[in-house]
Amino acid sequence: MTVLLSHRMLLAGWARRATPTAAQWIHHNPEKMTLLEMLGTTNLRKSTPKDYRILREIFNSFERYSGVGNDIQLTLPERAANELIMCEKKREYEKGIMDPSKFAPGHHIFQVLTKVKKSPLFQILRRMPKGAALKAHDTSMCSSRVVIEITYRDNLWVCTTQNGCRVEEFRFAKDKPKDVSFENGEWQPMEKLRELRGEENLRKYLQMRFSMYPLASFTTNAHAWRHMMGIFGLLDGLLQYAPVWGDYYYNALKEFYADGVQYLEVRSVLPQLYSLDGSRMPKRETVQIYKDTLERFKKEHPGFIDSKLIYAPIRHVQPELVGEYIKECTELNKEFPSFVVGFDLVGQEDVGHPLSNFAAELLKLPDHIHFYFHAGQTNWYGSHVDQNLLDAIVLGTKRIGHGYTITKHPVLMRLAKYLNIALEVCPVSNQVLQLGSDYRSHPAATLIAENVPMVIASGSPGFWRAAPLSHDFYMAFLGIAPMNADLKFLKRTAKNSIKYSSLKDEAKAEAMEKWKKQWDKWVENIVRQRKKDSETEKK
């Protein structure tokens, strides 16, 4: 008790000076006195109201200094911008506390998409330089607008069933395809179908088919996955046509860049693209098209940093085939050493093989090619899918795609922190694929509080008609992070995306500079706009 009393007096002394300083001291000198030692073995019920207030303030500050962004010092202009951002955030937050039905992150994105787009906070975040988007899938990155434009190209055939009512497959070809994979399926030129169903009608229909809409509520996440795999399947014939592949990627780069993303890592299954005569090209051609398109894009957009490729074939295969993939990845990396930089396996984990099945094959990948494994994208706890998290870490992954279940595995969470493995948190994807319904229950809140390395990513934004990355930032900032998470949180998250990218050290430094330039401009614009607004008000 005497020990505690002296602690108490010490704390009281600190509190008089400035509690945040005290908390910072504790934070930076954890070896000197732990949070728990501070409490000692006393009976808290003997506290005076003053004791209580001091302890409370100290723990509060301690918590404030433990989360993501605590290491960031804002510049003067950033502080001014922060005030405006927090004013908009608090407006939405407090409206939500008054009437939770008005809080966007409490709803399914499909129900609030338009509303969110009008939010002043979203408008600010949309323009924010976000650094890198580290998780995007090859054929779900672009908006449906881009995909629908592709359906206007020459030589496109469409296979329909139900007398033209249901579109089953697309194919580019000189002549009408002869093979039909669907019962009662019929091929016809796309122009003909458009004429038949009416342009506007068909556009609306395709917009629906190219996204998860309108199904905000699936019975289970398995059901949502099946639906999503159906979209991927429908797009295959459209996007795997060699002349289209590069254009789709170009448009993705364009859309991400317009959304404040300067660097993009794409996970691709690397399909063998086809030509008008139906012949398939080798995989290296797919990579070559990526590479050429990227060079063109970079030349035309000097503010853009770069893009890299993670070879990510489907996981629902036998170990021998994974062995083949590993060989392919090694070859491709030899040919495109600065572009094909990583390996992953994709597809619904719940129904796939666990990573451990493939361990012997995976360990054959040369260690300069990194693993970026999807893992723990599930809500089962203790199933083999859950084990993927452990396997990803023990296999030496550099990042983890989703890791949704990691908060149920504190040991692994500590390992991720220690080994500096970043989690790619994809809020909107998790909701659409039915892992959670309310953003306020997203487990990443714990990652933020524990300061576990994390980045905000999207995955397949085109399928949910969301912005490439802005909706994920909005939901994370307003719905997942604590109310007091501010510009420090946003800055740390943006910087993390470059820090945890596969860029090499020197390139990383350059990337950080390119990002910083845009960041400072963005901050300046907010401050300038604010001045303008308050001057207008005065008049």
Added chain:
Amino acid sequence: MTVLLSHRMLLAGWARRATPTAAQWIHHNPEKMTLLEMLGTTNLRKSTPKDYRILREIFNSFERYSGVGNDIQLTLPERAANELIMCEKKREYEKGIMDPSKFAPGHHIFQVLTKVKKSPLFQILRRMPKGAALKAHDTSMCSSRVVIEITYRDNLWVCTTQNGCRVEEFRFAKDKPKDVSFENGEWQPMEKLRELRGEENLRKYLQMRFSMYPLASFTTNAHAWRHMMGIFGLLDGLLQYAPVWGDYYYNALKEFYADGVQYLEVRSVLPQLYSLDGSRMPKRETVQIYKDTLERFKKEHPGFIDSKLIYAPIRHVQPELVGEYIKECTELNKEFPSFVVGFDLVGQEDVGHPLSNFAAELLKLPDHIHFYFHAGQTNWYGSHVDQNLLDAIVLGTKRIGHGYTITKHPVLMRLAKYLNIALEVCPVSNQVLQLGSDYRSHPAATLIAENVPMVIASGSPGFWRAAPLSHDFYMAFLGIAPMNADLKFLKRTAKNSIKYSSLKDEAKAEAMEKWKKQWDKWVENIVRQRKKDSETEKK
């Protein structure tokens, strides 16, 4: 690297002997080598498949030995019972992985209540001696069957609107009440209404009005709360009638005891009960009725341990009134020292005052009367409600009601563990009050993994037509805990409920014995039933 290599060799040596032993050694000697030191600073990508398997097994075991129940050693009969229990658990779990729509904890309880009752696993859990139920509210503990029976008593009047279609209020009185609180409200004898609407019809209607059914989906948790407060209000006139109050409590004890609960802590707002002439009695009478009823019940049920009272008035008041409550609690404890043992504040936190507002008053409570605060029953992160968690802890609470948001506050989670504060986890309540939809996303999974003190509790089971405690155990065991959580988890959870009760040391030891007797009988019954079943199969 050399350091790591020697670690590696050490680990390999362990693994050859028996990995669980190695993990146990690490677990019990954390000061000798930490989880993280084991990894060293090596490149995991240089692992051989054998290295990988060893590390994987060690971390796996480490995790297994960290969760709730890891300290329990099962006896031989318990091991036999465990096999049967895990067989039933796995059956449900694996069916769920095959088709998630068949997994009960993935649904709203209202949709699977009947299905769950038929589950063999539920049947086992229903009979399990659960120890104590540490969270139950005074007028929502009993099934609606009990409440409906009360409506058959003499002298009951009912106030209806919409021409008898909507029941608004009940009152026991000799003559027709004169005051009407509802527009167009009319009082009539209950018999008359029953005759008018038909007995069966009215029974069904009341069953609906006395529960949260059929609304499995409210727009927000504020909406769910308003609905629930409406039920409490409707029940007031029925249950606050002095002769009814004791009977309701008696029935609650009976129903909880039949559900495997031997000890009950009730949170009561302690209303002033009324007599047939409308006069109100002092609060001490309410407690006296509780006390007398309890004595009667204990005499008639020697296997029952005890019941205690936590005075828990509504939190939506000014600090001065809380000061009054504290005085009342002190007085009542003086008169009923072994029965009125604690203090709490109830009602929706989101719309109430934060605990900190009342701190000065609360700290006046003599410290032998414990705090059992509700706190963090919210999904807002960083709001004042969230702060209640911190305040509850710093004010010296013995347990925390819900603490749903604690995993977003690792600092507080560590404090709860250090100070041995148990969280009262109420899975079904959290779902019905819209904090989460799928049990697999319940934050208590993290508490289980981190071995933070916790008990499983219910709250207002009558309002969701659930068993007093069995549905919460079922959802926690199957839906929240990891697949491999077994009888050790159940035993630790049952024992915790007595450990974290307000019983004094000696009484606690006696309680543990009384529970143990029933526990051993239950285990024996499972094993006997199993033998019988396998003999029948052989024939």
